Amino acid sequence: MDILTKAISLFFLQRQKNIEKFGQDTDIIQRRQLHALLAGARCTEWGRKYDYKSIRSYEDYRQRVPLQTYDDIKPYVERMINGERNILWPSIIRWYAKSSGTTNDKSKFLPVTNEILRGCHYKGGFDCVALYLRNNPESRFFSKKDLILGGSHSPSPLNAQAHCGDLSAVLLQNLSPLVNLMRVPSKRVILMDEWESKIKAIVENTWNKDVNSLSGVPSWMLVLIKAILQKAGKENLTEVWPNLEVFFHGGISFEPYRDQYKALIPSGKMHYVETYNASEGFFGIQDDPDNPSLLMMQDYGIFYEFIPMNEVGTSNPTVLPLEAVETNKNYAMVISTTGGLWRYQIGDTVRFTSLFPHKFVISGRTKHYINAFGEELMVDNADKALSLTCRETGAKVNEYTAAPLFILDKAKGRHQWFIEFEEMPPSISEFAALLDKHLQELNSDYEAKRYKDISLQPLEIIISKEGVFYDWLKQKGKLGGQHKIPRLSNDRTYLEELLEVNQREHYN
Template sequence: MSLKSFAAKIFASVVRKKIDVWASKPIETQQQVFQEIIAKAAHTAFGKDHHFSQIRTHQKFVENVPIRDYEELRNYIDRMVSGEENILWPGKPLYYAKTAGTTSGAKYIPITKDSMPSHIEAARNAILCYIHDTGKSEFVDGKMIFLQGSPELHEKNGVKLGRLSGIVAHYVPAYLLKNRMPSWETNCIEDWEAKVDAIVDETTKEDMSVISGIPSWVQMYFERLKEKTGKKVGDIFPNFNLFIYGGVNYEPYRSRFENLIGRKVASIELYPASEGFFAFQDKQEDHGMLLQLNSGIFYEFVKADEFFSEKPQRILLDKVEIGVNYVMIISSNAGLWAYNLGDTIQFTSVEPFKVIVSGRIKHYISAFGEHVIAKEVEESLQAAVKETNAEIGEFTVAPQINPEGEELPYHEWFIEFEREPKDLNTFAGIIDKTLQEQNSYYQDLIKGNILQRLKITAVPKNTFKSYMKSIGKLGGQNKLPRLSNDRIIAEKLKEII
């Protein structure tokens, strides 16, 4: 065991104990965060407009501060981006994480001096918890790759901006710099396909032990490795034993990954976003992610099926239930207040509080009142993959409201198979049956002859890559929506096919 590996185990034990302290008193921890961020922002423009000086309780906060998404908070953010100080948080932000907007161009998510450390520490702590949980630390001696956006930053009125993953790249600890891949120059390549090719060239002969990134883009890297060498990824990198991911559910990709690697590898799921680092998987036997309660983020939750009502109830941790679909609302030391991330989560545990991401409040299918969410779709697909030994590359689902002739409407699944099932009709039947078991609304519509059983459109290889490229979102942190309540993506895919 190397000195670095030995030290990692000691450090992991220290960090785990600190996590256990705040995790064991979650309500008190969150109340302290609430009081601290309200007090610190009381003299900002937002704090004055919403009478923060009068807020002592959560109920008063609910009365004074309505739920907003980015567009509804934009008038404050625009003032900040134009150079004004003390708008959402004291002073100016440290960075803006620039992300692709949906309705009005780019979004600028503030990252402050107070919020930046939590992005770094949570990622670090996820790895340290893995070490403490498994006793395995040898991987720290190998090379580690993080597939991410370019670390090149620009400046806007005195504040640096870039992609979150690029910003975080500037905070890699000194003791990891020699282990980190790819090189700075390669990381700065903007064209994703050229970047992946360069990463393949740099890493093929290295001793890779940890690989991290969004599964769909890591899969592309693995496929390029196999094309270049003719070998399984696990043979190229015999010491590769840890995959770290976030952004999308790994399960639909798992069988394809294990085929490409040639064996199973341990994995850690993260829940990072430009708005904050919210949770990470802290135990291998538990797929729930530990909610980060001491990171300057105050959480509220609204039941997803009540979210669009006139006055949805905003509850705190002491009222949440396991297995219920909630929209997660955050207020933070980045200056985001009662902010709707758009994510839906479910609690898997309340001692301690652990979550899974179940989807997006805007990414669902309810064209007929079925309220189908991403978690249900992914688990239904996984059941079919497991039973038929198929392999999935990528997929998305959309409603077909106006089919030709006398057909009933249906859900259309666009699937890019790496290995097709022997019988596509059987495959579709397993998905449909599992979906009905999970979603009673969908089951009622099928049984009531409002909908017919779902249909699968098997698309050619690289169709989804072509789609993402056509909208300028190939690679990096960009993710394909699993579900749409319209046919915008579906029709574009049909054109590509």
């Protein structure tokens, strides 16, 4: 460890000790979090509506406050954006994280209060470094530069009182000047909105710097790495940045990209640390380099609850506090936060791998989805886009499913749609182009990944022979109204099985 990193590391020692201790005190810490949240919002409109002043226990809270989705809180958020105060949270809220995935909207806007910004998101970043330094005492982390690759939406005004942007853009916009001294490229470059120009500018501003840490989404970082190598005329990143030692990654699964990173960064001193920092809050950090599980961070101003996956969507699901979960079961996550979210269902599912300390893996979403490249494509988006496309082309669809296809040597991929038509469109290529267009209109994350084919190529349609979906269900013993075709999947298991049946039908 160099002298500068060794000196700065002293500031992380106490936090490292605290993290080790609070893993055994989950129930105590979480109850304190709940009482602090209730006290902080007791005089808000929301707190008065549910009489937070009289809540004395978790049981009171669970019975009194209903579960929420974004559609439930949207009217409150719109009022906050328009300048009303003391609605969901007492402090003035000037920033909103823009995120896709709601049922009725292209984007949702999540409040980023000063409390959630400082006490959760930035605290999570601090803890990432604290745990990394604990695990890597030979690190030279603070003697070099950190390259942070942010999102696709630069901060923009919603009105005179409020601004929005991707969470990464909001975080970068509000970073301490001291942190900016260590970071490349400049704030002006990293907050550029046009992706193609942004990537070029980042390459020009960083390829000859001494970078030793990366932070970002694996798919987009891979695109940037290949652009850096092209600029430098090198075969691997170690030749460009010989002191590179860590990649803090999150947003999508790293597994599809792991082998590519190992090939492009052939260094025994390279480390990979997963984080779980969503628009709603910072939820986990990989604290053990030999274990892919994430450590649930209990003192970030978040109170956690969990719904067993088999009860998601039911009228009266079982809801459990963090202390009551079990290992190896899938749960949908519910949060109450200093960001003004109350019993909010974020749509993610987790599976705990250990308790006290609580460690987990992200097991998926509460509904079928594709998020192989950060596009967060939901079934609702797919259904609506397909309906619009059929309406415009005169086609009719019996069944369909879609899954990602990774093109490993190009750091990108595409979606493959397997469709059984009742009536074929006049042109499959026109149908595919229209479907792609409507998906971009309905989903801003898909639109960003499709921009100029940088990360996601145009979708591909494979035509199913008649009866293939029926035969596939019959083969599995799942004929009947209770068994449905999975519309979207983040892996290719269903699609490959269907393609096999389709191929078999071709020869019969």
